Amino acid sequence: MREFYVHLSTIEAVKDFVCTASLHSCDIHAVSDTYTCDAKSILGLFTLDLTQPILIQYRGDDAGADEFYSQIQKYTMDVHKS
Numbered sequence: 001m002r003e004f005y006v007h008l009s010t011i012e013a014v015k016d017f018v019c020t021a022s023l024h025s026c027d028i029h030a031v032s033d034t035y036t037c038d039a040k041s042i043l044g045l046f047t048l049d050l051t052q053p054i055l056i057q058y059r060g061d062d063a064g065a066d067e068f069y070s071q072i073q074k075y076t077m078d079v080h081k082s
């Protein structure tokens with residue numbers, strides 16, 4: 001499993017992210033605080049607090065994770081949680 005943070009600040013960003021995630025056959029989860037949803041679900045993502053960074057958990061092979069990361073890199077961010 002690979003994890004990284006994204007910031008989806010617009011409706012278009014959420015739609016683009018979901019379309020990209022849907023191209024991958026593995027499970028991809030989005031986590032905000034204690035709530036987890038399917039990152040391929042536009043409705044699920046809109047239930048999260050999109051003003052905060054969203055943790056993405058890619059549950060597939062490393063090659064797929066690398067490809068997905070490069071496809072959504074414009075939304076990724078470096079977050080240091082303490």
